[in-house]
Every structure is written in C-alpha cells, then in structure tokens.
Amino acid sequence: MSVSEWQAQEAAAALAIRGDAAAFGVLVRTHQSHLRGFLLRLTKGNGALADDLAQETFLEAFKKIAQFSGGNFFGWLCAIAWSRYLMEARKRKLENLDDQPEIADDVPEAETASLIRHDLESAMAELHPMQRAALTLCFALGQSNEEAAQTLNIPLGTLKSHVNRGRAKLAHLLSDWRKVAVS
C-alpha cells in the first residue's frame, strides 16, 4: 500500500470514528476484496459463508469503530473476522465446518484459474484453521509476524510455530501430489 493510500485510509478511519457512515463505506469498498479472500480461504472456498462472515465483520467493526485506536485498519478487521470465524466454527462444530467441500462450486473463476493455485488451495484445506490463517496473514496478506500474532490473539512464538508446521505440511502434501502426478 502506498503512502497516499495509507493516509487516505487513515483519514477515512478518523472520519468513520466520528460517525461518518460515508467514510466507513469507503473503508468497506477498499477492504472487502482482501477480507473476503481471507475468509474464503479460512472457509475452504465456501463463498456464501465467507460473505456472511465478512458482512458480520463489517457490521461489528462499524459498531465498535470507537475502539479502533489507529494503525492498521485491515489488521483490526482481520482480528474481528477471525473471532467471527471461530464463533461460527464452534456453532457448527469445527468438524462440520471442516467437512465443507474443499473447493466449492461458487469459488470465483480466478481461484481455479491455475492448477498450481488449485493445488495450493486444496493443500491449504488440509491444514488446521489456525495454520491456514497464520500462513495467509503472513504471506498472502503481507502482515508481519507481530501483526499476525495480534490479529489471531496468540503469542508470537505460537504463531511462528503454526507458520512453520503449516509450511512443512504444505510442502509435504504438495510434493506427495507431485510424485503421484509424475508417476
């Protein structure tokens, strides 16, 4: 994100804190794609559930906007989204949530565009939700380890452990599939 984009976002967040719904609308339009992408990965491609969670996240963010103390607004949104996801997982029992089809039919076209990405998403679906979230935040969304630990509300060491274990399992799964494909 460029400096001017960052400043515009800060200004919009400041206006939203003062109750400006239009400014909050700017923030929604700016962050909806990344937030829905993050939730889409957490829910293993369940677009409807991801969108429901994203809507709830934005609604909660608007209600609690006064609690936003400045800084990384998207990180703050991700923290709300993660807690919403956990609540939903508990409600549906985590097993059931994990039993969702790995790549649902309503995945956007871009998601299935490349086989490599498809393999990555399939392998991601095999991971524990915490590992999926940690890897997505640290790599695809470019958060620092500290930011990701704060977002997921876990100690830094635990985050690093999730990242390492998740990465090792992904490497293992992808190399296994490659061997099968070659043979």
Next chain:
Amino acid sequence: MTDNLDDLLSQPLPPVADNGFSRQVMARIRKEEQRRFMVVGIVAAILATLVCLLVPWQALLPRVDMAPLLHALTHFETSLAAVGTPLSFAAGVLLLIYLYDRKLLQI
C-alpha cells in the same frame, strides 16, 4: 521447494469482485442505525414519562401558581383554535422535516 513454496504462498489472494457486496453492507448498517435510533428514542420517551409521573412536582414547586397552566391545559382546544393556523403550519413543517430526516419522504 521451500523457496518455491514461499513464492507460492506470497502470491496475493485472488481479487473478489464487489458485485453489490459493499452496497449490502452499507444498507445493513443504515438499517441498524435506524433501529438503534428508534430504540434510544423509545427508551428516552419512557424515561421522560416515568420522570414526569414519579417526580412530586407539587412538593418541589410549592410556590408556583399552577392555575394558569391548568387553565391552559383544560382549555387546550380553545387555545388551539385561537392560534390555529400558525400552529398547524408549524406542526406541518416539523412533520415534513421529520419525514425527510427519516428518509420517508423524498424531495
């Protein structure tokens, strides 16, 4: 493999088209705001009514002569007729402002 994997993981998430999502979110926020406004209004009205009913006004204001007020209240219809047209006009303006503010009226 590890470098390749890190590159793969570092690819940005595929963009998700808005397709009216932001509009839906903002519509829900507006609805939520209206509901909150209504709840606050109802609670305030109930509290104000309770205060009016429960506070012993006569004990608190023993020296105030209530006769003119009581007279005005008991002859409200007569008073209203006396100021009829301007009052109706003012009430009409207030009603229109209220409807416009609540977005029930589009000008």
